[in-house]
Amino acid sequence: MTTHGLQGIGMTSQRTRARMIERLREKGIRSAAVLQAMAAVPRHVFVEEALASRAYEDTALPLGMGQTISQPYIVARMIELLLNGRPGLGKTLEIGAGCGYQAAVLAQLSKDVYAVERIAPLLEKAKANMRVLQQFNVRLKHADGHFGLPEAGPFDSIIVAAAGSAIPPDLLRQLAPGGRMVLPVGGQEQYLCLVEHTPNGFTETRLDPVRFVPLLSGTQ
Ligand code: SAH
Numbered sequence: 001m002t003t004h005g006l007q008g009i010g011m012t013s014q015r016t017r018a019r020m021i022e023r024l025r026e027k028g029i030r031s032a033a034v035l036q037a038m039a040a041v042p043r044h045v046f047v048e049e050a051l052a053s054r055a056y057e058d059t060a061l062p063l064g065m066g067q068t069i070s071q072p073y074i075v076a077r078m079i080e081l082l083l084n085g086r087p088g089l090g091k092t093l094e095i096g097a098g099c100g101y102q103a104a105v106l107a108q109l110s111k112d113v114y115a116v117e118r119i120a121p122l123l124e125k126a127k128a129n130m131r132v133l134q135q136f137n138v139r140l141k142h143a144d145g146h147f148g149l150p151e152a153g154p155f156d157s158i159i160v161a162a163a164g165s166a167i168p169p170d171l172l173r174q175l176a177p178g179g180r181m182v183l184p185v186g187g188q189e190q191y192l193c194l195v196e197h198t199p200n201g202f203t204e205t206r207l208d209p210v211r212f213v214p215l216l217s218g219t220q
Contacts, residue, residue, distance in 0.1 A: 016056045017039060017042070017043075017056055018039070019056065020038070020043075020056040020057075020058065020072055021035055021038060021039050023058050023073075024038060024058070024072060024073060024076050027058075027073050028077075029073070029076045029077065029080055030080070031080045031083060031085075033083065033109060034076050034079050034080045034083060034109075035076070036108070037079070037105050037106075037108035037109050038072060038075070038076050038105060040105075040108050041101070041104045041105050041108065041133070042133070043055040043056060043069075043072065043101060044056070045129055045132055045133065046063070046069055046099050046100065046101040046104075046129055047061050047063065047069060048061075048062070048063070048064070056072075058071060058072050058073050059071055060074075063098055063099050063122070063125075064099075064121070064122070064125075065119050065121060065122055066213075067098055067119070067122060067213060068098075068213065069098060069099065069101050070098070070101065070102055070161060074210065075101070075102050075105055076105075077192075077208070078159055078182045078192065079102075079105060079106065079109065079159070081180070081182045081192070081194055081207070082157045082159055082180050082181075082182050083109060083157075084180060088109055088110055088111070089106060089109045089110040089156060089157040090110060090111075090155070090156025090157055090176075090179075091110070091111075091112045091114075091152075091153075091154075091155050091156050091157070091176075092106050092109075092110040092112065092113045092114070092155060092156065092157040092158070092159070093113075093114050093115075093116070093148060093149055093152070093153070093155040093157070093158045093159070093171075093174065094106060094113065094114070094115040094116065094158075094159050094160075094161065095115075095116050095145030095148075095158070095159070095160040095161065095162065095171070095183075095215070096116070096117065096118075096145060096160060096161030096162040096213075096215070097115035097116060097117040097122070097123065097126050097140060097161075098117065098122055098126065098161065099122055099125040099126045099129055100115065100125070100126030100127075100129045100130055100138070100140070101129075102159070102161060103115040103126065103130075103135075103138045103140070104129070104130070104133055104135050104138065106138075106157075106159070107135050107137050107138050110137070110157070111137060112137060112139075113137060113138045113139070114138075114139050114141065114149050114152050114155075115138055115139070115140050115141070116140075116141050116142075116143050116144075116145040116148075116149060117140065117141075117142060117143075117145075118142070118143065118144050118145065118216065118218065118219045118220060119219075119220055120142050120219070120220065123140055123141075123142045126140050127140050139152075142219060143219060144217060144218055144219055145160070145162075145168075145215070146164070146168045146170065146215070146217060147168075147170045148168070148170045148171050148173070148174040149174070150170070150173075150174060153173075153174035153176075154174050154175060154176035154179065155174055155175060155176060155179060156176050156178070156179045156180075157179060157180055157181070158171055158174070158175055158179070158180075158181035158182075158183075159181070159182050159183070160181075160182070160183035160184065160215065161212065162184070162212055162213050162214060162215040162216070163183075163184035163185060163186055163187075163190045163210075163212040163213070163214055163215055164183075164185065164214070164215035165185070165186065165187060166185065167181075167183065167185065167193065167195065167204070168215075171183075172195065172202060175195065175197045175202075176197065177197050177199070178197060178198075179196075179197045180194065180195070180196055180197075181194070181195040182194055182195075183195075184210050184212040187214075189209070190209065190210050190211060190212060191206050191207060191208065191209050191210060192206075192207040192208045192210050193205070193206060193207065194207060
């Protein structure tokens with residue numbers, strides 16, 4: 001895999017990116033802060049060179065190792081749920097960094113992003129992409145995200161990019177009071193789940209049906 005630069009031609013132009021933002025708005029993304037964060041990240045940097053012309057379509061795209069770069073709408077939707085009118089995301093944990101697209105979007109809304117990925121070559125690619133973007137507030141770690149990142153927690157925001165059959169208990173433990181977590185839950189049938197850490201405990205809300213790659217155990 002090669003890393004390509006920030007310079008885009010034709011399809012990767014500012015205008016193509018503006019159309020992606022317009023589509024996100026049409027699909028219901030309302031938060032100006034989220035739309036701005038989505039507009040700030042050049043998605044073509046994160047996709048294989050051969051697919052760069054499709055980087056601003058609202059679809060998931062292959063990123064190698066059998067994984068996909070998330071669909072822009074889902075990234076925006078989950079981050080909007082996470083932000084929920086707060087001024088920023090606070091200290092943020094992402095599980096399933098892939099090659100770092102969503103981490104870069106989160107980094108526009110948070111001072112500190114910690115992102116965990118279980119597949120080493122993808123993590124390396126994510127690190128290279130952060131260097132290209134000069135995005136220095138994302139810390140990337142090779143680990144099984146089921147356990148979160150206890151040494152860096154608790155987190156004000158947690159977002160998971162792969163679906164497990166239940167909410168990992170370690171992630172709940174690392175969610176700060178007032179914190180919010182958004183994650184896909186399920187197997188064949190999945191839905192987005194919003195967890196809020198309130199003074200009375202954790203509340204869980206079941207939201208949109210979704211389709212994510214599975215949350216797997218161990219590292220590779
Ligand atoms: N956030 C990425 C999405 C990548 S797809 C983006 O913005 O495009 C989801 C990723 O979750 C895959 O790279 C997969 O390897 C990773 N993953 C699956 N189970 C995991 C686990 N237990 N810990 C960490 N990463 C995991």
